[in-house]
Amino acid sequence: MCQNFLEYQTYTFSVMSCLAVLFLALMIWFNALNTLALTLNPLNGKHLRTIWPRWSGNPKGLSGPLKGGVVLEYLAARFNFTYEMVRVAENRLEPPEKGKGLFSYLWDEQCDLLLQDVQPTFRRLQVVDMTLPWNYDYFSFLIPVHDEAANIDAVIKPFQWPVKIRILERDLTANIYHLDAIIEDFQSTKKCNLQLARDGFISIITTFALPKGSPFTKTISQGLLELHQTGLIDYWDIWFRPMPGQCIENIKSGYSMPKNKHPPLSLKNLTGAFLVLLIGLCLSFLAFLGEKVAIFYN
Helix, strand or coil: CCCHHHHHHHHHHHHHHHHHHHHHHHHHHHHHHHHHHHCCCCCCCCEEEECCCCCCCCCCCCCCCCCHHHHHHHHCCCCCCCCEEEECCCCCCCCCCCCHHHHHHHCCCCCCEEEEECCCCCHCCCEEEEECCCCCEEEEEEEECHHHHHHHHHHHEEEECHHHHHHHCCCCCCCHHHHHHHHHHHHHHCCCCCCCCCEEEEEEEEEEEECCCCCHHHHHHHHHHHHHHCCHHHHHHHHCCCHHHHHHHHHHHCCCCCCCCCCCHHHHHHHHHHHHHHHHHHHHHHHHHHHHHHHHHH
């Protein structure tokens, strides 16, 4: 009995010893991986000069990615680097014949990371480094919500913007900027006057830019890839672009088939046509009377 008890204790001690050794080995392995990751991280402890056109220190009106600031904060925390903003007044990437563009700061070694929507082209890839795509979007039409008053306005006020958009559907831009336009219009009018066309087309991708041959390009791309995998970039869209509840259906129409069928045409839809016909008849009748009066006096 005592012998069995001693054997059991010996077995238990052996198992506990093995688990302790395994745990110690895992701790050493994880510490080694962490040290290796810091060693292979070229951004560790670095200080980057960064351009983000929407930074509050830049002149107002410059366009750029709304989520650029929070992406930069994530990358700085993830790869253990600090940064400072470079003040700019330019809004275009390539420099004009006389002047500077945002790429000029990369070429002149005044900037290490450009947080701007850069669409990759063969020519740009020859002069700057680009990260993996961080934003995926598509072109779409922004059209007004149907309003019966537009049937009459098409005759009375044919050059108003709702009529022109209804006829021409001319506002073709990246979908993300259309969302901003819908929010701005709602804030000024308190109505959802705009909506996205049902189908988008011409997909586009945008990247960030770094100086040609930058040692940080792969690491920044790795961080952006991790952001996509976690879904944070899509979540930040909801965070930075809170769509009014009244306009949600106007946005959904850009992604899915409408639930309701198209309403049938009625006389209200033909008001403008009948109005033009009535004006034409009146003018013809007046012209007829004028001819009769002229013939009578002659």
